[in-house]
Amino acid sequence: MNIKSSADYMTATLPNDVGVVWYKGSHYANVYEGFNSPNPIDCFSFAWDKNKTSQLDFTSALQTHLEYMED
Numbered sequence: 001m002n003i004k005s006s007a008d009y010m011t012a013t014l015p016n017d018v019g020v021v022w023y024k025g026s027h028y029a030n031v032y033e034g035f036n037s038p039n040p041i042d043c044f045s046f047a048w049d050k051n052k053t054s055q056l057d058f059t060s061a062l063q064t065h066l067e068y069m070e071d
Contacts, residue, residue, distance in 0.1 A: 003059070005055065009021055010022050010024065011035070017033065018031065019034065020062060027046060027048060027053055029043060029044055029045075029046075029058060030043045031043060031044070046061035
């Protein structure tokens with residue numbers, strides 16, 4: 001897995017050409033089958049107990065999402 005951060009968003013590149021995009025501060029991350037795909041194939045939400053999410057919230061939620069997908 002490769003995680004990159006820019007000023008506005010973070011991306012995670014996963015095996016099998018799967019990508020995850022999270023816009024900083026939001027409660028949703030979109031999952032794409034390749035970053036060139038215009039439509040997400042999945043999404044997950046997290047940290048609804050907070051007004052604004054953090055990078056740690058995103059990475060923790062990403063880990064939980066990946067563990068869920070393995071089951």
